[in-house]
Amino acid sequence: MNGKEWLKVFATLFLLGVLFVGWVNYVVDPYGLKSNENKFDSDLMLMNKPNLTSLKIHLIAEYYLIGTSRVMRINPNLIEKYLPQKKVYNINISGATFKENSMLAKKVLSNGSNFIYGFDAFSLNKNRLNEKEIVDRYMSYKSELENKSIYGNYLNIDTLSMSFKNLVKKILNKNYNSYSFSENNKIHDAVTILGIEEHLDLSNKGTKKSSSNFEIVNNNEIINLAKNATKKDIFIIYPKHFYHYILFQKYQNIETKYFNAIKLLVQNTDAKVWCFYGKNEITVNDGNFDENGWHFKPKIAELIFAKIFNDPTIEVPKDFGVLVTKENIDEHLKNLREQVQNYDLNKSLSLVPNVPVGNAYSE
Amino acid sequence: MLFNFVVGNSLSKRDASKKAFSKKSILTFGIIANLALLGYFKYADFFITNFNLLSGADANLLKLVLPLAISFFTFQQIAYLVDSYRGETKEYDFLNYALFVTFFPQLIAGPIVHHKEMMPQFANARNKVKNYRNIALGLFIFSIGLFKKVVIADTFAVWATAGFDTATTLNLFEAWATSLSYTFQLYFDFSGYTDMAIGAALLFNIKLPINFNSPYKATNIQDFWRRWHITLSRFLCEYVYIPLGGNRKGEFRTYNNLLATFIIGGLWHGAGWTFVFWGFLHGVALVVHRAWSKLGFKIWTWLAWLITFNFINIAWVFFRAKEWGDAVKVLSGMVGMSGVQIHPILQNKLSFLATHGVIFAPYEAIQLPALDTLWFVFAFIIVLFFKNSMQKREVFKLDYKTALFAAFCFVVGVLSLNKVSEFLYFNF
Numbered sequence: 001m002n003g004k005e006w007l008k009v010f011a012t013l014f015l016l017g018v019l020f021v022g023w024v025n026y027v028v029d030p031y032g033l034k035s036n037e038n039k040f041d042s043d044l045m046l047m048n049k050p051n052l053t054s055l056k057i058h059l060i061a062e063y064y065l066i067g068t069s070r071v072m073r074i075n076p077n078l079i080e081k082y083l084p085q086k087k088v089y090n091i092n093i094s095g096a097t098f099k100e101n102s103m104l105a106k107k108v109l110s111n112g113s114n115f116i117y118g119f120d121a122f123s124l125n126k127n128r129l130n131e132k133e134i135v136d137r138y139m140s141y142k143s144e145l146e147n148k149s150i151y152g153n154y155l156n157i158d159t160l161s162m163s164f165k166n167l168v169k170k171i172l173n174k175n176y177n178s179y180s181f182s183e184n185n186k187i188h189d190a191v192t193i194l195g196i197e198e199h200l201d202l203s204n205k206g207t208k209k210s211s212s213n214f215e216i217v218n219n220n221e222i223i224n225l226a227k228n229a230t231k232k233d234i235f236i237i238y239p240k241h242f243y244h245y246i247l248f249q250k251y252q253n254i255e256t257k258y259f260n261a262i263k264l265l266v267q268n269t270d271a272k273v274w275c276f277y278g279k280n281e282i283t284v285n286d287g288n289f290d291e292n293g294w295h296f297k298p299k300i301a302e303l304i305f306a307k308i309f310n311d312p313t314i315e316v317p318k319d320f321g322v323l324v325t326k327e328n329i330d331e332h333l334k335n336l337r338e339q340v341q342n343y344d345l346n347k348s349l350s351l352v353p354n355v356p357v358g359n360a361y362s363e
Numbered sequence: 364m365l366f367n368f369v370v371g372n373s374l375s376k377r378d379a380s381k382k383a384f385s386k387k388s389i390l391t392f393g394i395i396a397n398l399a400l401l402g403y404f405k406y407a408d409f410f411i412t413n414f415n416l417l418s419g420a421d422a423n424l425l426k427l428v429l430p431l432a433i434s435f436f437t438f439q440q441i442a443y444l445v446d447s448y449r450g451e452t453k454e455y456d457f458l459n460y461a462l463f464v465t466f467f468p469q470l471i472a473g474p475i476v477h478h479k480e481m482m483p484q485f486a487n488a489r490n491k492v493k494n495y496r497n498i499a500l501g502l503f504i505f506s507i508g509l510f511k512k513v514v515i516a517d518t519f520a521v522w523a524t525a526g527f528d529t530a531t532t533l534n535l536f537e538a539w540a541t542s543l544s545y546t547f548q549l550y551f552d553f554s555g556y557t558d559m560a561i562g563a564a565l566l567f568n569i570k571l572p573i574n575f576n577s578p579y580k581a582t583n584i585q586d587f588w589r590r591w592h593i594t595l596s597r598f599l600c601e602y603v604y605i606p607l608g609g610n611r612k613g614e615f616r617t618y619n620n621l622l623a624t625f626i627i628g629g630l631w632h633g634a635g636w637t638f639v640f641w642g643f644l645h646g647v648a649l650v651v652h653r654a655w656s657k658l659g660f661k662i663w664t665w666l667a668w669l670i671t672f673n674f675i676n677i678a679w680v681f682f683r684a685k686e687w688g689d690a691v692k693v694l695s696g697m698v699g700m701s702g703v704q705i706h707p708i709l710q711n712k713l714s715f716l717a718t719h720g721v722i723f724a725p726y727e728a729i730q731l732p733a734l735d736t737l738w739f740v741f742a743f744i745i746v747l748f749f750k751n752s753m754q755k756r757e758v759f760k761l762d763y764k765t766a767l768f769a770a771f772c773f774v775v776g777v778l779s780l781n782k783v784s785e786f787l788y789f790n791f
Contacts (some may be wrong), residue, residue: 001762002495002761003496003497003499004495006762006765006766007498007502009763009766009770010769013766014774017770018774018777021774157514159778160778165734217499
């Protein structure tokens with residue numbers, strides 16, 4: 001073989017290899033682009049893939065799940081159950097910023113689709129927006145969304161690897177991904193105020209960038225998002241373990257700032273806003289959360305959407321979830337604030353070293 | 364570039380000694396000018412920070428954007444000036460000199476080349492005609508490099524970044540996975556880049572020098588530096604260690620020279636005390652190795668490899684850590700001070716360990732799924748038992764086997780390009 005022949009063989013093999021990858025990815029469909037049925041594992045494992053998000057948006061579904069890592073726990077198939085004949089894609093970004101989620105929401109709406117949007121406290125922190133990793137990530141999502149040749153995203157080794165994992169799983173009838181997330185009824189550690197404080201560093205020592213220097217993005221940005229949404233869109237304030245709300249009231253004025261943002265949203269939108277914030281049967285139970293109460297378990301996602309879609313077959317605690325409106329928002333936020341103030345906070349905070357208990361009620 | 368061309372030219376002209384300034388003065392001026400530029404862009408904030416710390420002053424940081432690859436092209440041009448001073452270069456054409464400095468495959472992160480090994484190749488008329496064998500060989504090496512970078516290095520990068528930058532604590536296995544991830548990431552990243560540079564240069568019939576020769580097979584630290592970033596080692600040896608006196612001035616001075624050379628090497632990699640400490644550790648290791656060899660001690664090869672690899676792995680922790688606290692976090696995890704956690708996939712077989720305080724839980728702190736731990740086995744096999752790309756270059760044949768291998772690496776590499784990543788050595 002001479003050099004010229006070698007190059008021809010190389011080019012031919014390259015072309016065949018690319019076509020093979022595309023064919024396998026299209027047929028196996030590990031990320032549920034054609035169907036979400038039995039694809040939840042892949043969605044659970046989905047860690048910020050701009051190319052896949054772009055592909056999902058270009059493929060045009062009726063609904064998109066937008067939000068932070070909490071949304072990762074939501075099976076799109078669960079919502080498809082309540083919206084027959086409608087396609088739902090999950091396009092969460094782990095650690096998403098408001099800027100990223102707003103960009104996705106705008107793109108989704110411009111395609112005539114609707115969204116179910118997680119209105120998360122720390123995604124609203126504008127002081128995260130200057131971090132290099134965040135800027136780079138935003139730019140990579142932006143450039144992927146502007147990319148016209150989206151079907152090239154089927155030609156992707158990450159997807160091929162997920163395709164093979166799915167095939168192996170089907171052949172061996174095993175679920176390798178189940179270990180990656182806590183099982184629904186398993187608790188690794190009890191949720192503690194101290195654990196949350198260590199996790200988030202809400203006392204603002206400045207080492208955890210997502211939760212330090214908490215300042216909400218400009219009102220105009222929230223108003224724009226709110227006004228662009230339609231009656232078919234849904235905003236959700238997803239639940240965290242109740243201890244978070246104690247610390248939100250104590251540190252950085254987070255509670256007040258977050259509540260102002262929620263009020264602004266509710267007052268300016270036609271979309272439904274569901275609030276799962278506050279002390280209720282779900283948020284005081286350690287067994288409903290992972291990572292010190294930071295992420296709710298997948299089983300809580302079932303309750304959230306059973307509540308939203310009024311599913312009589314699933315029993316949802318009565319105090320879990322409130323549809324907030326322009327009329328009841330003030331009263332609702334006042335109740336939430338009082339829930340924290342009336343909780344036996346002293347007992348909890350006494351577990352945190354060097355925290356003057358009296359300050360907890362300084363507001 | 365123009366400045367260095369002019370200085371180099373005046374150094375290489377025979378009658379320079381008759382001019383107002385001696386060749387040595389011109390060389391000193393040239394080197395200081397280059398180092399001043401490097402110092403301004405790369406080290407100014409480091410010095411200001413330390414000055415503030417020591418004096419209690421509050422001088423503002425300059426926060427300059429580091430010009431891409433400044434460390435590389437500065438070293439290459441300093442080498443050119445020294446070679447000109449020694450009479451080893453003869454360059455009167457600025458365009459040729461510009462090509463030497465900016466030859467794109469190796470401009471950004473090396474290999475650091477000598478003027479004398481590049482210019483004859485650029486001048487050779489036979490290198491200006493199409494050579495299909497070299498194109499095939501170039502694609503072959505380039506494909507291997509692309510695969511190493513985007514498939515292997517970028518895979519390990521996720522766990523290294525999560526462990527070093529994101530996790531607050533790391534248990535025993537997470538800490539080892541973190542340090543090993545960076546050890547493999549750095550090797551596959553940098554050697555992958557070098558392979559791509561060598562491959563791309565071959566498309567133009569230009570042969571760049573070898574830069575890596577299976578460094579993790581090294582059985583002592585000196586052996587490691589003969590295999591890792593060979594052109595940097597060559598530079599440090601020729602332009603720092605030997606001018607300092609090398610091993611010509613007695614044993615004690617040799618040890619000092621080794622230590623100084625590697626501390627400078629550490630500082631070259633980055634403006635931070637963690638880099639200096641990394642260089643110091645390697646300098647000390649070379650001193651110990653030299654003393655050990657002088658005394659005639661010998662140990663089993665496998666033990667020598669184990670000690671060498673672990674030393675390198677631990678030293679990389681300081682190299683990678685953005686702050687001392689990150690290094691302490693990883694190292695304390697590696698010695699078990701943050702507990703032992705085993706993946707629940709092994710819980711049935713190892714449940715008796717729970718009574719000894721072992722926890723069974725997924726490695727969420729570094730986002731490492733159980734199945735992906737096989738990547739570490741894969742990486743060890745590749746670095747220890749496979750021929751490296753340069754050995755493959757030497758025995759390359761134009762046949763279906765090499766075409767299939769290259770096409771596989773190229774397909775997987777190209778179709779993995781959708782991730783955001785950058786070459787680690789672009790930062791240095």
